[in-house]
Amino acid sequence: MFRSAEYTGTYFNTEGLPTTGLPEVVLCGRSNVGKSSFINSICNREKLAKTSSTPGKTRTINYYLIEKSFYFVDLPGFGYAKVSRSEQAKWADVIDKYFNFSKNIALSIHLIDAFVPDSNLDGDFHNFVTAKGFRDIKLLTKTDKLNQKEMSKNLKIFSENYPGYVRDESFFLYSIKNSKYQKTLVKFILNNL
Numbered sequence: 001m002f003r004s005a006e007y008t009g010t011y012f013n014t015e016g017l018p019t020t021g022l023p024e025v026v027l028c029g030r031s032n033v034g035k036s037s038f039i040n041s042i043c044n045r046e047k048l049a050k051t052s053s054t055p056g057k058t059r060t061i062n063y064y065l066i067e068k069s070f071y072f073v074d075l076p077g078f079g080y081a082k083v084s085r086s087e088q089a090k091w092a093d094v095i096d097k098y099f100n101f102s103k104n105i106a107l108s109i110h111l112i113d114a115f116v117p118d119s120n121l122d123g124d125f126h127n128f129v130t131a132k133g134f135r136d137i138k139l140l141t142k143t144d145k146l147n148q149k150e151m152s153k154n155l156k157i158f159s160e161n162y163p164g165y166v167r168d169e170s171f172f173l174y175s176i177k178n179s180k181y182q183k184t185l186v187k188f189i190l191n192n193l
């Protein structure tokens, strides 16, 4: 885990976004995929980032300074079906603007629900982020919810959808219920700032 973490700010749109001057590790994914839970888990801080069981709540960009050496930037979740199309377009716009604005993006972590390895929304985001040329890794979240059989089935689907991604090199498993997933990822992030 990371030993120090500090929430530094929330932005409702891209106006006034900070120029941090430090590497930024971006967290992206569908609404409710577990972005905030991931931050809390890997920093071992229960309430650093607000989590919610109601999808669609995070409409903001949140910054967290980690070990005084880099930032986690938690972007709005995309693709929550129950909000209007115009609202969804606005969030997509915020994501696009952030990626265009920041000159400090070291790594994009694309969180994908281990139960849903073939969502079109994730496919769209994948195309977006790789077309822009950012370093991108995938994090399969909530793995505790799948049994072994479901996991191997979904890993196969994942590999078909994202060919070339290699376990523990460019994709990682995660669960907030088991700290065993942290070490590899912490090492990877620190080596890729």
Ligand SMILES: Nc1nc2c(ncn2[C@@H]2O[C@H](COP(=O)(O)OP(=O)(O)O)[C@@H](O)[C@H]2O)c(=O)[nH]1
Pocket (backbone or CB within 6 Å): 029, 030, 031, 032, 033, 034, 035, 036, 037, 038, 050, 051, 052, 053, 056, 058, 077, 141, 142, 143, 144, 145, 174, 175, 176, 177
């Ligand atoms: N079982 C399980 N639930 C998780 C995990 N990660 C997140 N959740 C739950 O998923 C819901 C959404 O999490 P949240 O972090 O708010 O998602 P966000 O919208 O991507 O920030 C919450 O109810 C979390 O408790 C996980 O690894 N395992």
Ligand SMILES: [Mg+2]
Pocket (backbone or CB within 6 Å): 035, 036, 037, 050, 051, 052, 058
């Ligand atoms: Mg969140």
